[in-house]
Amino acid sequence: MQYLFDNLPLDMIQFEIFPYLDYDSRVLVNTMLPPVDRIRIPLKKDAALQFALTYSSMKIYSNLKKLDTAKGTGRRRLILKIYREIPKHFHILEYSDRARAEILKKSTEFSDPNGDEYESSTHHMKRELPKLCKSILDIATKRPFIRNVETSVRPGWSAVNGAAPIRVADNDALVRALLGRTGKHLLRTRSQIIQSTDIGVTTIPRY
Numbered sequence: 001m002q003y004l005f006d007n008l009p010l011d012m013i014q015f016e017i018f019p020y021l022d023y024d025s026r027v028l029v030n031t032m033l034p035p036v037d038r039i040r041i042p043l044k045k046d047a048a049l050q051f052a053l054t055y056s057s058m059k060i061y062s063n064l065k066k067l068d069t070a071k072g073t074g075r076r077r078l079i080l081k082i083y084r085e086i087p088k089h090f091h092i093l094e095y096s097d098r099a100r101a102e103i104l105k106k107s108t109e110f111s112d113p114n115g116d117e118y119e120s121s122t123h124h125m126k127r128e129l130p131k132l133c134k135s136i137l138d139i140a141t142k143r144p145f146i147r148n149v150e151t152s153v154r155p156g157w158s159a160v161n162g163a164a165p166i167r168v169a170d171n172d173a174l175v176r177a178l179l180g181r182t183g184k185h186l187l188r189t190r191s192q193i194i195q196s197t198d199i200g201v202t203t204i205p206r207y
Contacts, residue, residue: 005029005032005033010037013029013033013039014039017029018039022158023158023159026039026041043159044158044159046149046150047159049091049095049149050149050150050151050159051159052091053091053092053095053096053149053151054151056088056089056091056092057092057099057151059085059089060082060085060086060089060092063078063081063082063085064082066078067079067082076121076122076124076125079125079129080125080128080129080132083107083110083129083132083133083136084132086103086136087135087136087139090139090143093139093140093143093145094143094144094145094146095145095146095147095148095149096148096149097145097148100140100145103136103140104136104137104140106133107133107134107136107137107140108133108137110129110130110133111130111133111134111137112130113126113127113129113130
């Protein structure tokens, strides 16, 4: 099958067309070129890690958002699900100091089944959640913080140099959600509105 690009010099495609394409379009153009002529641009150093952090944040954040409306048994199951999910995304602990600090803070608070946080909790919650929290703390000990890696949400971000950005999720949303669920607020059954700002967090009960 003949394509328009078959009639263009490779230099024109590489230097006059390719730099103005987004990531997906570059892939498409390469499929229309013979294998020997395909233009290969390696991913940026942290591109794969940034994608992984974004995916992990989306997974955890989606469950945190559900806590706003969850009640009773459903809410307790959701909390346990969140703490079971975190160990699967341990790189958040290694490459986001803010998320690490909040996760470890809550894991420490909930690791004691006799703590005030469990005042009105079920026996099942008192038994299961501390075990999950201790597991997270053990993982954090084995996997120390390495460095902060920016997420792929920045304006103009691309996985390769010179390409137009693709649309991805915001990892900072995870931190904001975590900040809004400190202390007993994570275990309360009544719904709440969480307002998170740069200077602090205000929790407004909704009856």
